[in-house]
Amino acid sequence: MKVFWCDNCGQLVFFENSQCVSCGMSLAFTPDALEMRSFDFAAIDPDQGTLANHPGWRLCANYRQHDICNWMVAADDDNPLCRSCRLTRVIPNLEVPENVTRWFRLEGAKRRLLFTLLMLKLPADMKREPTDAEGLAFEFLADPAPGAPCVMTGHDQGTITINVAEADDAERERRRTLLKEPYRTLLGHMRHEVGHYYWDRLIRDGGRLEEFRKVFGDDRADYAAALQQHYAAPVSLAWQSGYVSDYASAHPWEDWAESWAHYLHIWDVLETAGYAGLRLRPKVKEAPSVKIQPPPEGEPPSFDQMIADFFPLTYVINNLNRGLGQPDGYPFILSPSAVEKLRFVHETIQNSAAAPAEPAAEPAPAKPPVMPAGEPAKK
Ligand SMILES: [Zn+2]
Numbered sequence: 001m002k003v004f005w006c007d008n009c010g011q012l013v014f015f016e017n018s019q020c021v022s023c024g025m026s027l028a029f030t031p032d033a034l035e036m037r038s039f040d041f042a043a044i045d046p047d048q049g050t051l052a053n054h055p056g057w058r059l060c061a062n063y064r065q066h067d068i069c070n071w072m073v074a075a076d077d078d079n080p081l082c083r084s085c086r087l088t089r090v091i092p093n094l095e096v097p098e099n100v101t102r103w104f105r106l107e108g109a110k111r112r113l114l115f116t117l118l119m120l121k122l123p124a125d126m127k128r129e130p131t132d133a134e135g136l137a138f139e140f141l142a143d144p145a146p147g148a149p150c151v152m153t154g155h156d157q158g159t160i161t162i163n164v165a166e167a168d169d170a171e172r173e174r175r176r177t178l179l180k181e182p183y184r185t186l187l188g189h190m191r192h193e194v195g196h197y198y199w200d201r202l203i204r205d206g207g208r209l210e211e212f213r214k215v216f217g218d219d220r221a222d223y224a225a226a227l228q229q230h231y232a233a234p235v236s237l238a239w240q241s242g243y244v245s246d247y248a249s250a251h252p253w254e255d256w257a258e259s260w261a262h263y264l265h266i267w268d269v270l271e272t273a274g275y276a277g278l279r280l281r282p283k284v285k286e287a288p289s290v291k292i293q294p295p296p297e298g299e300p301p302s303f304d305q306m307i308a309d310f311f312p313l314t315y316v317i318n319n320l321n322r323g324l325g326q327p328d329g330y331p332f333i334l335s336p337s338a339v340e341k342l343r344f345v346h347e348t349i350q351n352s353a354a355a356p357a358e359p360a361a362e363p364a365p366a367k368p369p370v371m372p373a374g375e376p377a378k379k
C-alpha cells in the first residue's frame with residue numbers, strides 16, 4: 001500500500017480514512033491517480049454531486065448514502081458506484097442491523113484487494129452480464145435458515161462469494177480455531193478467491209498450463225476427492241516443505257490460489273515498507289540489512305530482491321506484533337519450493353502487465369446491487 005497524506009494539511013492518513021483527523025477535511029480516494037484528495041463535504045454541488053475543488057469527480061453512492069466507502073467516481077461515469085463497489089452484485093441484508101458493519105468490513109477488504117490489482121495492472125473490471133466468463137462480481141451472502149446448505153466462500157467463473165459471517169470477528173476466529181489455521185482474514189479470503197479467477201484468465205486461457213503443471217502439479221486431479229481427502233486427514237506440518245500453507249497442499253488449484261494470495265500479501269507489505277522508507281540496520285553484522293524501495297515505475301521489480309527484502313521484514317512484522325500482544329502478522333514459513341511457486345505467480349503477473357491492453361469494452365450498464373430478502377445458498 002502507498003503512503004497517503006492529507007493534501008490540505010500534510011497529515012499522514014490511511015487508505016481507509018474518510019476524514020483527516022488533523023484538519024477535519026473530508027477525504028476521498030481517486031482510483032485513477034491512486035491518491036487521497038481532501039474536500040469540503042458542505043460544498044458538494046447539490047445537483048451534480050460533484051466536489052467543489054475537484055469538479056471532475058463525485059463521491060461513490062455508497063460513500064454518501066451508507067458511509068461504507070471512501071472512493072470517488074468520475075463525474076461523467078453513468079454508474080453511481082465506484083470501481084470497487086460496482087463489483088458487488090449482492091450486498092448483505094441491511095435489515096439485519098449487524099450487517100451494516102459487516103458490509104463495511106467486506107467493502108474495505110475489497111478496496112484494498114482492488115488497489116493491489118490496479119497497482120499490478122491486472123484486469124479487474126465488473127462483469128457486464130452474470131453469465132460472462134470475464135469480469136469480476138462479488139456476492140456477500142448469509143447462511144439461510146438452519147438445516148439448509150450453508151453459504152460456501154468460493155469462486156465460480158469470476159463470481160466470488162463470501163459468507164457475511166466471515167466479517168464477524170468472533171465467528172471468523174471460531175472457524176480459524178476449528179480448522180487449525182494460523183491466519184484467516186477477509187482480505188486473505190478475497191486475495192485467495194480472486195486467484196482462482198486469474199488462474200482461469202492467465203493460466204488456462206493464457207497458454208501457461210504446461211508451465212503451471214511443472215511447478216504446481218497436475219490440475220486435472222479429481223478436485224472434490226482431493227478436498228475430501230484433505231479435510232479427512234489430520235492437520236500436520238508436512239506442508240511447510242513445499243507449500244505456502246496447509247490448504248495449498250490439497251490440490252494444485254488451491255496451491256495456486258494460496259500462492260497467489262501470499263504474493264499479494266508480500267507485495268502489499270513491501271509496498272508499504274518501501275513507500276514508508278523503512279530501513280533495517282541490525283547491530284550484528286551478519287544479520288540482514290535492507291533498505292526497501294517502492295516498486296519501480298514502468299519496470300517489473302526483481303523477484304529475488306522482493307524475497308530478499310521480505311524475509312527480514314517478516315521478523316520485524318512478527319516481533320512488532322508480539323510486542324503489542326498480537327498474533328504474528330505473517331505466521332508462515334516459506335520453503336524454497338514455495339518460493340519457486342511465488343516466482344511463477346510473479347512471472348505470470350508481470351507477463352500480464354507487459355501484454356498489450358485489450359480494447360476498452362463498452363461501459364457496462366449501471367445496475368444497483370441486489371439486497372436479498374431471503375438469501376439463497378451458494379454451492
Ligand atoms: Zn488534513
Ligand SMILES: [Zn+2]
Pocket residue numbers: 060061062063069070071081082083084085086
Ligand atoms: Zn464505493
Ligand SMILES: [Zn+2]
Pocket residue numbers: 192193196253254257
Ligand atoms: Zn480456493
